[in-house]
Amino acid sequence: MTDRAQHPVSRRRVAATALRLALGAHRRALAATLLFAVVEATGPIAAAWLTKQLIDSLTGHGTREVTAVAAALAATGVLLALLPYVDDLCQGVLTRAVALTAQDRLFRAVNAHPGLDLYEDPVRLDRLRLAQQSGQDTPVQLVQCALIVLRSGWTLVGFAGVLAAVSPVLAGLVLLGAVPKLVAELRLARATAAAFAGVTAGERREAFFSTLLGGTTAAKEIRLFGIGDVLRERMLVERRAVNRIRHRLDVRRLSVNSLPTLLASGVAGGGLLWAVGHVSAGTLTVGDLSVFLAAVASVQGGLGSAVTAVANGHQHLLVFAEYVAVAEGGAQPGTARRVADPLRDRIVLDDVWFRYAPDLPWVLRGVTLTVRAGESVGLVGVNGAGKSTLVKLLCRFYDLERGRILWDGTDLREFTPESLRDRLSVVFQDFVAYEMTAAENIALGDPAVDVPTRDGAPGPEVVEAAREAGVHQVLADLPAGYDTMLTRGFFGANDRDSGVVLSGGQWQRVALARALLRADRDLFVLDEPTSGLDPDAQAEVARVIRGLGQGRARLLISHRLSEVRAADRIVLLDGGAVREEGTHEELMRLPSGRYAELFRGQAAGFWEDASGPEREVAGVQGVEPGREQEVAG
Numbered sequence: 013m014t015d016r017a018q019h020p021v022s023r024r025r026v027a028a029t030a031l032r033l034a035l036g037a038h039r040r041a042l043a044a045t046l047l048f049a050v051v052e053a054t055g056p057i058a059a060a061w062l063t064k065q066l067i068d069s070l071t072g073h074g075t076r077e078v079t080a081v082a083a084a085l086a087a088t089g090v091l092l093a094l095l096p097y098v099d100d101l102c103q104g105v106l107t108r109a110v111a112l113t114a115q116d117r118l119f120r121a122v123n124a125h126p127g128l129d130l131y132e133d134p135v136r137l138d139r140l141r142l143a144q145q146s147g148q149d150t151p152v153q154l155v156q157c158a159l160i161v162l163r164s165g166w167t168l169v170g171f172a173g174v175l176a177a178v179s180p181v182l183a184g185l186v187l188l189g190a191v192p193k194l195v196a197e198l199r200l201a202r203a204t205a206a207a208f209a210g211v212t213a214g215e216r217r218e219a220f221f222s223t224l225l226g227g228t229t230a231a232k233e234i235r236l237f238g239i240g241d242v243l244r245e246r247m248l249v250e251r252r253a254v255n256r257i258r259h260r261l262d263v264r265r266l267s268v269n270s271l272p273t274l275l276a277s278g279v280a281g282g283g284l285l286w287a288v289g290h291v292s293a294g295t296l297t298v299g300d301l302s303v304f305l306a307a308v309a310s311v312q313g314g315l316g317s318a319v320t321a322v323a324n325g326h327q328h329l330l331v332f333a334e335y336v337a338v339a340e341g342g343a344q345p346g347t348a349r350r351v352a353d354p355l356r357d358r359i360v361l362d363d364v365w366f367r368y369a370p371d372l373p374w375v376l377r378g379v380t381l382t383v384r385a386g387e388s389v390g391l392v393g394v395n396g397a398g399k400s401t402l403v404k405l406l407c408r409f410y411d412l413e414r415g416r417i418l419w420d421g422t423d424l425r426e427f428t429p430e431s432l433r434d435r436l437s438v439v440f441q442d443f444v445a446y447e448m449t450a451a452e453n454i455a456l457g458d459p460a461v462d463v464p465t466r467d468g469a470p471g472p473e474v475v476e477a478a479r480e481a482g483v484h485q486v487l488a489d490l491p492a493g494y495d496t497m498l499t500r501g502f503f504g505a506n507d508r509d510s511g512v513v514l515s516g517g518q519w520q521r522v523a524l525a526r527a528l529l530r531a532d533r534d535l536f537v538l539d540e541p542t543s544g545l546d547p548d549a550q551a552e553v554a555r556v557i558r559g560l561g562q563g564r565a566r567l568l569i570s571h572r573l574s575e576v577r578a579a580d581r582i583v584l585l586d587g588g589a590v591r592e593e594g595t596h597e598e599l600m601r602l603p604s605g606r607y608a609e610l611f612r613g614q615a616a617g618f619w620e621d622a623s624g625p626e627r628e629v630a631g632v633q634g635v636e637p638g639r640e641q642e643v644a645g
């Protein structure tokens with residue numbers, strides 16, 4: 013499940029994508045911006061020409077009506093004064109439309125990525141972040157660069173004609189003076205784009221620390237451990253490193269640009285002396301001098317802007333290539349076309365080997381395991397044994413390195429990932445607490461269920477799922493019932509928008525309700541679903557899970573062995589492979605069995621402070637039948 017984002021994208025394709033994006037986002041705003049660019053470029057030429065006419069008429073060299081020329085000059089001035097505001101309006105419309113479209117396309121592509129590798133590779137994460145940043149404004153900046161080049165080109169052609177009429181040599185000199193600047197800026201653009209990788213990596217780390225310091229997640233630990241200053245310093249270290257990179261770029265810009273700028277200014281100064289000499293000698297009129305001065309300023313200014321725009325455009329292209337790589341590279345179109353059928357018989361893991369990357373150790377080393385339809389399997393093992401990894405493989409977030417996972421005999425890789433996932437319901441160990449309303453938090457579990465709008469009553473499925481997860485009354489009693497925001501993070505116009513904070517166990521029930529909404533799926537996986545629940549809730553959840561039994565395969569992962577003991581079969585993962593398998597009773601009878609050892613260990617832990625008779629009742633040396641659940645829970 014790799015994407016093409018690792019490969020470079022040609023500049024032509026990047027430029028074409030930016031243009032398509034701008035065109036697709038708001039055609040009229042783009043056309044208006046283009047039109048204004050041409051008008052804006054023509055304005056100074058017209059103004060310079062009219063000024064020459066006016067001066068020549070006033071000094072007795074002109075042939076035109078002074079008042080008419082003055083009126084035309086004034087009108088041009090008004091137009092040029094107003095134009096930037098209208099232009100800003102159009103560019104604002106265009107920028108916002110492009111940002112919206114770019115964001116939409118980017119996250120469509122991200123959503124279409126079937127695996128998790130995009131989020132776990134730092135290089136790709138940086139690329140995604142760059143894509144997010146550059147997608148917002150780079151297409152418009154590219155269009156603006158192109159407009160500046162167009163505008164400058166237009167001005168150049170107009171004024172170069174005028175300048176050439178006065179002196180072709182001077183026109184050539186002025187144009188040549190800008191070439192070193194062009195070369196310098198292009199080199200600078202490459203250096204800036206290369207430095208961007210370091211900047212984004214640093215900013216990502218800085219954002220991590222600033223989110224910790226400014227958010228609620230770590231607020232308790234930061235205060236208890238007194239680590240606020242440590243984290244703040246780590247954040248500043250990253251910011252300082254980023255600042256150093258940016259400062260080095262600024263210094264380089266200054267040094268690279270100094271000489272070409274001096275060269276261009278020298279040419280302008282020399283030209284001015286030359287023209288003044290000719291006016292004194294009477295071979296040029298004062299009107300000629302005025303148009304010459306305007307031409308030199310505009311040609312140099314225009315060339316400078318065009319060079320800077322080309323250089324910036326080059327830099328934006330390099331950065332925007334990241335956007336194109338993510339938004340258009342996307343995931344390799346999967347070869348799988350088959351839609352997963354409802355499970356009739358069994359899921360078989362056949363000699364499954366998996367590691368997260370070739371340079372990381374194996375997590376699963378030849379796991380072979382069967383989960384039958386209608387059967388409940390308890391999956392146990394110490395921390396890091398690979399239980400959650402196995403769940404992620406069942407969801408096909410990753411592909412196996414060796415072995416197969418068979419769904420009624422068909423390799424999972426033959427199914428489209430979406431159709432496979434549509435047959436599963438999972439409560440992940442690290443489930444998400446969405447900062448949305450209670451109803452939305454549950455309804456998100458099934459795309460077939462309408463996510464209620466604010467103020468809309470939750471559907472009966474949502475309420476039923478909440479009831480089964482034992483959280484209905486809690487949600488119904490919230491200030492705005494199911495419509496209450498489950499966060500204190502947002503502030504709204506009315507009081508209820510400020511939301512509420514649920515307890516950990518209540519959140520777990522909400523997550524369970526979300527999964528129960530799709531309880532009709534073929535495989536129901538619960539990865540540590542009750543770790544935060546009180547004993548009554550645990551018993552209730554166990555009952556609900558048992559009730560899911562008809563025809564449905566269930567995989568229950570828990571460190572509380574009392575929770576899995578009722579499963580039809582218990583599988584102990586150890587060292588990346590299935591070490592023990594059987595019913596609770598069978599495993600407890602295994603001589604020197606690891607499961608029995610863990611189970612007794614939990615029971616002993618529970619009773620370690622108990623007196624002798626109590627320990628006997630609990631049967632720590634051999635837990636009394638019928639009391640194990642109680643003692644190990």
Ligand SMILES: Nc1ncnc2c1ncn2[C@@H]1O[C@H](COP(=O)(O)OP(=O)(O)OP(=O)(O)O)[C@@H](O)[C@H]1O
Nearest residue numbers: 132368375393394395396397398399400401402441
């Ligand atoms: N995204 C990842 N990238 C690299 N290694 C990972 C990743 N996720 C998990 N691992 C590693 O895989 C191993 C198995 O992790 P896994 O989460 O599957 O264990 P687990 O049995 O569910 O543990 P626990 O009981 O603590 O939840 C661990 O060594 C972990 O460090």
